[in-house]
Amino acid sequence: MSDAASAQATRATIGDSEFDRDSTVTRREPGVYDIDLSAGWTIFNAVNGGFLLAVAARALSDALPHDDPxxxxxxxxxxxxxxxxxxxxxxxxxxxxLSTGQASIYQQDADGNEVERIRVIASYGDLDALPDDVRTSAVPPAFPPLEQCFGPDDSPEPLPGASAITDRLFMKLDPATLGWALGAPSGKGEVRGYFGLADGRDADPFSLLLTVDALPPTAFDLGLTGWVPTVELTAHIRCRPAPGPLRVSITTRNLAGGFLEEDAEVWDTAGRLVAQSRQLARARLA
Known part of the structure; x- marks a missing residue:
């Protein structure tokens, strides 16, 4: 059975998956929520930025009169x-x-002092109330068939940056953007792949926030290695995605002064552009 078929056979559902359980916040009082950040969503021992964004988004969905980021x-x-x-x-x-809110995630340091980890501002609405007209020049990126793509399980050695989060993702990358894994990065700053959650849960607006920050960084395709921490990330959720694996394309056009941008597009199985993002990240040059 293929990886995709296996995921389908053991499919988790939206609202009842590891991602949902781990990203759900508990309201302590109006405007204040508690969560225990799981080690299952870490990269180099730090919690993934897209997962944190989903956590903050869930809190705002409860605090605001609209549900969808x-x-x-x-x-x-x-x-x-x-x-x-x-x-x-x-x-x-x-x-x-539309409604607008802001959120911050805090943790305590070793001395018991509260430290702000991430600060978010967001606009929310109702995706199901949007008109269905589409006027766009955007086209889905060309992808080889899923069975011709490769993921972490296909590598004889752990991929750079592989960590706990890898076990929770279904990811098959376009071989044309995988040269870095073989020691031959293309230098183009491109990463493309099929993406989903390993338990087969279909995508929704909250998991799309994870999706835009879950593929290997484009810095690898530029010949760099190591952690590429996000400084700022903006995501736009355009519509509720259709079931099935997503197609994600990430590009970088400019690495300068130790910082690079990553532009992501996420397409669903219906051929719709369901999410877009841009982030600024720090590249470790040494």
Whole structure:
């Protein structure tokens, strides 16, 4: 049985999956939420930035009158670690079709001082209420068939950056963007692949926030290795995705002064552009 078929056979459902359990916050009081950040979503011992974005987004979905993130921007202030965290939210504005709020995730340092990890501002609405007209020049990236792509399980050795989060993802990368894994990066700054959760859970607006920050960094295709920490990330959720594996394309056009941008597009099985993002990340040049 193929990886995709296996995932289908043991499919988890939206609302009842490891991602949902681990990213769900518990309301302590209005505007204040508790969560224990799982070590299962770490990269180099730091909690993945896309997963943190989903955590903050869930808190804002509870705090605001609208459920779905439309636009969400996060500044990553300090690295988050597995363990207890607090999310504090603030309602900035509410309207008929859009509401805006901000959220911060805090943890305690070794001395017991509260440290802000990530600060988010976001606009929320109702994706199901949007009109279905589409006028776009965007086209899905060309992908080889899924069975001709490769993931972490196909590598004889752990891929650079492989960590706990890898076991929770279904990821098959386009061989044309995998030269870095063989010691021959293309230098183009491109990574493309099929993406989903390993338990077969279909994508929703919250998991799309993980998706835009879950593929190997484009810095690998530029010949760099090691952790590529996100400084700022903005994601736009355009519509609710259709079931099935997503296609994700990430590109970098400019590495300068030790920083690079990553532009991501996420396409669903219906051929729709369901999410877009841009992030600024720090590249370790030495």
């Amino acid at each position: 439309f636009s969400i921007t996060a500044h990553y202030l300090t690295a988050s670690t597995p363990g207890p965290a607090v999310v504090r939210t603030e309602v900035v504005r509410t309207g008929r079709t």
